Amino acid sequence: MDRIALFDLDGTLLDSAPDIHAALDRLMAAHGRPGFSREEVRLMIGDGVPVLIQRACAARTLADSPGLVAEFLADYEAHAADETRPFPGIPEALAALKAGGWRLAVCTNKPEKAARIILDDQGLSPLLEAVGGGDSFPVRKPHPGHPLGILARMGAEPSRAVLIGDHHNDTRAAKAAGIAAVFAAWGYGGPEMAEGAPVAAAPADLPKILAGMLAGLLPG
Ligand SMILES: O=C(O)COP(=O)(O)O
Ligand SMILES: [Mg+2]
Numbered sequence: 201m202d203r204i205a206l207f208d209l210d211g212t213l214l215d216s217a218p219d220i221h222a223a224l225d226r227l228m229a230a231h232g233r234p235g236f237s238r239e240e241v242r243l244m245i246g247d248g249v250p251v252l253i254q255r256a257c258a259a260r261t262l263a264d265s266p267g268l269v270a271e272f273l274a275d276y277e278a279h280a281a282d283e284t285r286p287f288p289g290i291p292e293a294l295a296a297l298k299a300g301g302w303r304l305a306v307c308t309n310k311p312e313k314a315a316r317i318i319l320d321d322q323g324l325s326p327l328l329e330a331v332g333g334g335d336s337f338p339v340r341k342p343h344p345g346h347p348l349g350i351l352a353r354m355g356a357e358p359s360r361a362v363l364i365g366d367h368h369n370d371t372r373a374a375k376a377a378g379i380a381a382v383f384a385a386w387g388y389g390g391p392e393m394a395e396g397a398p399v400a401a402a403p404a405d406l407p408k409i410l411a412g413m414l415a416g417l418l419p420g
Contacts, residue, residue, distance in 0.1 A: 202303065203362075204354065205297055205362055207363075208366060210308065211246075211365075211367065212287075212366045213324070214318060218283040220241060227275065231268075244256060246309065246367040249269055252272075277313060280314045287387075290403045293406045296407045300407060303354065306319070306332065307346060309333070309341055313333070332346060341365075342369040347379055348377050358378045365384060366383070371394060371396075372395065382413070383398065386402060
């Protein structure tokens with residue numbers, strides 16, 4: 201019986217804010233602007249890099265442009281795995297799910313190239329069947345076409361999947377796609393972003409919660 205766990209990346213599998221913050225502050229400094237606090241950066245993460253840059257530019261009265269996005273990405277890709285690490289308990293939770301027969305994939309608004317750089321660096325890529333980034337499809341979360349596109353690549357049914365994420369973009373994409381959702385409370389989103397989805401307090405809780413949800417999924 202097929203079962204698929206789709207994981208969000210930033211704030212769910214990875215504590216990636218330190219490297220995003222550092223690259224964003226370098227971009228601001230290069231353009232004569234002050235940097236941000238870590239909390240400010242966490243609140244700007246979730247809608248992909250173009251929106252991150254848009255938000256940062258708006259906060260620093262800097263003209264937003266595709267050039268700035270490219271400038272950020274070139275720097276970020278070179279430093280994406282400097283300090284970024286899986287949250288404590290994530291490697292163990294992924295290994296337990298995999299051993300329990302779950303097929304694992306990533307559904308992130310982070311650009312696919314940067315996502316793959318970190319997943320390779322942290323040795324997580326061999327556990328994953330697919331990685332769909334914010335630039336891998338014509339749409340991204342909260343659009344349901346993002347997780348549905350990944351499931352289609354895997355030849356898998358939405359009714360057999362659970363999407364685990366830390367942002368309302370995750371819970372909304374899952375709901376619109378007919379995919380079960382779990383909210384990752386250890387991430388960057390406030391508790392209101394669960395929007396009614398079951399909440400996992402820590403990565404170690406995932407195997408049990410997902411096993412319980414599987415019982416509620418359609419047989420097949
Ligand atoms: O890069 C972002 O803004 C968000 O990425 P995520 O979808 O993995 O949380
Ligand atoms: Mg996230």
